[in-house]
Amino acid sequence: xxxxxxxxxxHAQLKQKxxxxxxxxxxSYAYTYPLRGAKLMQQTGGSSIPHDEASLTSTAKAVTAAxxxxxxxxxxxxxxxxxxxxxxxxxxxxxxxxVAGYEEDDIPGEVKQYLDDxxxxxxxxxxxxxxxxxxxxxAVDLCIPGxxxxxxxxxxxGGFTFEQWPLAQLWVGASKAGGPLDVVHREYWPTAxxxxxxxxxxxxxxxxxxxxxxxxxxxxxxxxxxxxxxGADGKLAQTMPYSSTHIELASKKLVRESGYxxxxxxxxxxxxxxxxxxxxxxxxxxxxTIKTLNKxxxxxxxxxxxAVAGMxxxxxxxxxxxxxxxxGPRKVIxxxxxxxxxxxxxxxxxxxxxxxxxxxxxxxRRLLMADQLTPQDKPQMTATEVQVxxxxxRQLLGPVYGRMQSxxxxxxxxxxxxxxxxxxxxxxxxxxxxxxxxxxxxxxPLARAQKMVDVAAMDRFESTLAQEVxxxxxxxxxxxxxxxxxxxxxxxxxxxxxxxxPAARKVEKMREERAAKQAEQQQQAMxxxxxxxxxxxx
Numbered sequence: 001x002x003x004x005x006x007x008x009x010x011h012a013q014l015k016q017k018x019x020x021x022x023x024x025x026x027x028s029y030a031y032t033y034p035l036r037g038a039k040l041m042q043q044t045g046g047s048s049i050p051h052d053e054a055s056l057t058s059t060a061k062a063v064t065a066a067x068x069x070x071x072x073x074x075x076x077x078x079x080x081x082x083x084x085x086x087x088x089x090x091x092x093x094x095x096x097x098x099v100a101g102y103e104e105d106d107i108p109g110e111v112k113q114y115l116d117d118x119x120x121x122x123x124x125x126x127x128x129x130x131x132x133x134x135x136x137x138x139a140v141d142l143c144i145p146g147x148x149x150x151x152x153x154x155x156x157x158g159g160f161t162f163e164q165w166p167l168a169q170l171w172v173g174a175s176k177a178g179g180p181l182d183v184v185h186r187e188y189w190p191t192a193x194x195x196x197x198x199x200x201x202x203x204x205x206x207x208x209x210x211x212x213x214x215x216x217x218x219x220x221x222x223x224x225x226x227x228x229x230x231g232a233d234g235k236l237a238q239t240m241p242y243s244s245t246h247i248e249l250a251s252k253k254l255v256r257e258s259g260y261x262x263x264x265x266x267x268x269x270x271x272x273x274x275x276x277x278x279x280x281x282x283x284x285x286x287x288x289t290i291k292t293l294n295k296x297x298x299x300x301x302x303x304x305x306x307a308v309a310g311m312x313x314x315x316x317x318x319x320x321x322x323x324x325x326x327x328g329p330r331k332v333i334x335x336x337x338x339x340x341x342x343x344x345x346x347x348x349x350x351x352x353x354x355x356x357x358x359x360x361x362x363x364x365r366r367l368l369m370a371d372q373l374t375p376q377d378k379p380q381m382t383a384t385e386v387q388v389x390x391x392x393x394r395q396l397l398g399p400v401y402g403r404m405q406s407x408x409x410x411x412x413x414x415x416x417x418x419x420x421x422x423x424x425x426x427x428x429x430x431x432x433x434x435x436x437x438x439x440x441x442x443x444x445p446l447a448r449a450q451k452m453v454d455v456a457a458m459d460r461f462e463s464t465l466a467q468e469v470x471x472x473x474x475x476x477x478x479x480x481x482x483x484x485x486x487x488x489x490x491x492x493x494x495x496x497x498x499x500x501x502p503a504a505r506k507v508e509k510m511r512e513e514r515a516a517k518q519a520e521q522q523q524q525a526m527x528x529x530x531x532x533x534x535x536x537x538x
Contacts, residue, residue: 002243008252011185011225017171017173017277021273021276025144025167027287028283031294032072032073068301069294071364072290072364075367076144078370080139080143083404084139090132095123095440095443096440096441096442097115097440098441100437100438101436104488108430108432109503110430122413126416128159129160129161129162131160135162142268143281143282146270146284147267147268147269148167149172150163150267151164152265152416153419165265170186172278181269182227192211196208199256207251221250222246223247225244226242226243226264227242228241242261264415268408269403269407270282285367289367312342313341314342320333409442455490461481488504
């Protein structure tokens, strides 16, 4: 039975730890995607209590009206799109599975076929679900606060369902120093009617049950805690490796206890802050320039308003009242003298403002990597240009990709494999797999781009070796290179489906059979030649 008081005490501690990043997160949202961060901006004292719609709307309008330049918003969109396209594209298969501790040639063919078919099925089911929409929205949050939360669960038909949890509702922690985020506290506020329908009449407190009848739309606060369960055996929902506990905040009543076989929340981070589990995103690096750019554009627009609409001076001559006069078409302005009312020239310099704006826009795009990630304005690119561009993208996103592998794609694919296996959609696994640990590999475009360095090195060496053999005639130089191993390595680096690559033992057997058949044909030819020669002599 979970200790409710202990969970609530830890929840208060986690709230305190998140205050370090809340203000940077708010500012990062305010200048890029303010509506996504409106609830975070509304929080006071670390509470996720829902504010009334009028207050939330007022905040959203205020922060949206403060944006005068959308360069940062566009840069975040481009970077988020590049992350999705480079890690989890819908148009090419990126999941792959292996067996931990075993080389490819040591895995039986039927096992490799089972894992390859499973990866294909999981990839299709992921993208047949709502993953693509949720993945992009999550990538946007990864670029702004540097963290997102994707909840992965099974749908009613044995497939997958994905949901992004708002950061305003989450407080996180890690059970191991330097380890991944695996402790999640979520405050959420369903209506009384929704709470009763979800938890049941017998589990909610009497007050909530009464409210569901008298005031069904009144919101009730709940705390949902997901964390590792020490010593779990996984035989029952209450003893699975990850516990799931729901607490009604007002009454401190435990309303549901269950568990998960894998961590159901995917929580990747951009850059972890020292001595903290929280992060900062690339927007924070560009925020000083973004704020300056926004202010400069605001001043320029004000100057433009004066230049277009005009700015006037007036003398209080006893007839003209400068405080009440209004300039406009078909209006008669009464004055004592024509010199009592005169135009003024704005003192601002548009050229300087425009030059500075363009300079800062380029800087924001550079800091958000949007200047290199956008497609080039060329109808056709040579193979060399494409390779150089891929290398640039690899260098830009490569450092981020390492953390994305360990904190995003690995737990995502492990969770999806576990759901699919328990639902029976993968069929009965081969007996050889029992008791062995699954390993996750990636064939995403960004992973392949990183591997292209090895492919290019292999190509250059093979070309150089062939030139040396041709120049010297020393064919024994070819003994310095394993062409069979290179062919298999190149296929894996290029992401060729493993079902198309026969095992090394099978290739060896095919060659032995081919050699035996050729030897047999030679013997038959020699026998036929001998018989023919004897017939001639006769």
